Amino acid sequence: MKTADPELMRAINRFTVLDTIRRYGPISRVEISERSELSTTTVSAITASLLDDGLILTRHEGDIRNPASRGRPRVMLELNPEAARVVGAKIAANHMVFVVTNFCGEVISHLALPIRVNRQPIGVIADLIEDGIRRCVIDAGLSLDDIGSVCIGFPGVVEHRTGLVRSSPILSEPDIDFAREMTDRLNVATIVESDAHAITLAHHWFGKGRDLDDMVLVSLEQTLGLGVLHGGQLFRGAGGLSHNLGDLMMGSGLAETVRLSALAGETAILGEQAQHGRFAEAIRLGRGMTLAQALIAAEDNTLILAATRAGEAIGIAVANIVTLFGPPRVVIVGSSLSLGDLFLNALADAYRRAIPTSIREVAELVFDGSPDEVWAQGAAVVALCELYESPWGTTGPAPAPQQSTRT
Structure with a gap:
């Protein structure tokens, strides 16, 4: 039987210990072992190395100067922010x-x-x-x-x-x-x-996925992107390949099949008018979706139809992703959220209609306007x-x- 690469296992264990300290520190070695499911011996060896390298610091909990204090002070570990x-x-x-x-x-x-x-x-x-x-x-x-x-x-x-x-x-x-x-x-x-x-990793460390090790993120920007987190790690394709959600094919047959980007990408939503006048200037300055929202509020029927169609297409795509991966949370970010309630409601409604009844309550949809x-x-x-x-x-x-x- 082929054994695991020891260097790879050391790297994985090292990452696990450091990431556990980052998420839960200050934390004791015993608690690291419990949370990471690594043996206390492995944790002790790794933390000793991390201390030698200056990547983590010790913090004593309890008053070591007070003879009346009962027991030894606890030695807690935390990241050294100055390490890199x-x-x-x-x-x-x-x-x-x-x-x-x-x-x-x-x-x-x-x-x-x-x-x-x-x-x-x-x-x-x-x-x-x-x-x-x-x-x-x-x-x-x-x-x-x-x-x-x-x-x-x-x-x-x-x-x-x-x-x-x-x-x-x-x-x-x-x-x-x-x-x-x-x-x-x-x-x-x-x-x-x-x-x-x-x-996706920003939300895992600091945002809407901070409490999770499994989640999906959908980004609706100039391109439609996808991030899948499993066990606290990004899922990547061959060679570390990222996923372009906009390339997803949708339709009921080859004659009717189109890529998701042709229905819900920024270019598809803004249409031909994006090439002219104030729309072209707004897009050049990165404010195309904001202008589109204003025009939707002014009852521009062309944009209303495009935003509704885009929201429905994204909702169906998200339902397919949840059907495949069953994540507890789907975080949706990006400039298309600027289209407002019309787009968001169309997305949520299409998702509810498309998701199988058996897993309807599995995933929570979260919309977040993450700044750049x-x-x-x-x-x-x-x-x-x-x-x-x-x-x-x-x-x-x-x-x-x-x-x-x-x-």
């Missing part, structure tokens, strides 16, 4: 947002740049991202030498393991090795992740998860593996 700093970024068609966080994921500095990057040459986009990262790091009072890792969140289909952006509405070309490009520019290990995965800083913070969480799994020594985390040379 990382950068997270959310890149959208008309703006970029950057954060620097500490080892606990708490934001130290934040930078938002209203810059149109959609369809710019790859080199120009990389220049803009590099400048944004450097500015945000300086604003935090740091230098790039102080940064342990960088994660950049892109819309579209991203291959996490290789750093390949297979497709994105922002990029003019497919299959861009953006992780290597930015690693070479910054001389800091750089990860590329889908923005949907980033915001939270998306960037989620990208930072992706970077932190990599550090939590990394072997450390007295000089810090081991260097990242070489990225794929695939083009």
Whole structure:
């Protein structure tokens, strides 16, 4: 029988211990063992290593100076927020947002740049991202030498393991090795992740999924994204592939089949008028959905029909996802929520009609208007998860593996 890779098991156990301390600290070793279901011997060995590396700190509960105190003070463990700093970024068609966080994921500095990057040459986009990262790091009072890792969140289909952006509405070309490009520019290990995965982890650490290890997130932005969390870990496809929900096929037969994005994507909702006048200007500034909501309130029948159709399509898609995964909660985020009650009610009604009766009460639908800083913070969480799994020594985390040379 083939045995498990011991290095992989050590990385998994190490992550489990660190993540347990993050979620429940200050916490004792015994409590870590109980929550993680690891043996006390394993927990003791891992926490001793983490203390040596400066990743966690001890805190004594009880007054060690008072001889009258009964029993020994409890030794509690907590993360060392100064152990590492990382950068997270959310890149959208008309703006970029950057954060620097500490080892606990708490934001130290934040930078938002209203810059149109959609369809710019790859080199120009990389220049803009590099400048944004450097500015945000300086604003935090740091230098790039102080940064342990960088994660950049892109819309579209991203291959996490290789750093390949297979497709994105922002990029003019497919299959861009953006992780290597930015690693070479910054001389800091750089990860590329889908923005949907980033915001999923942000909600798991800090938001609507903080109390859960299993959840689904649906992002309704320029692209329609999907994040599936199972056992506290992101579910990824081959090569760490992200899921583009907009590519989901819908219909009752090949002649009637369309992709979800053709019914519920931003372009499908806004239609041809998005190319003209104030609509085009609003979209350029990232306010297309807000303007659409105002026009819906003014009884624009074309937009009312489009928003209703989009809400129904998303509701059916969410019902299919719940049927497949049975999560206790589905968090729905993104700019399409700006369409307002008409869209949200159509989504919820379609979901209720489509979900099987046997699992109707399984999943809770939660709508959340996550600000862009939270998306960037989620990208930072992706970077932190990599550090939590990394072997450390007295000089810090081991260097990242070489990225794929695939083009």
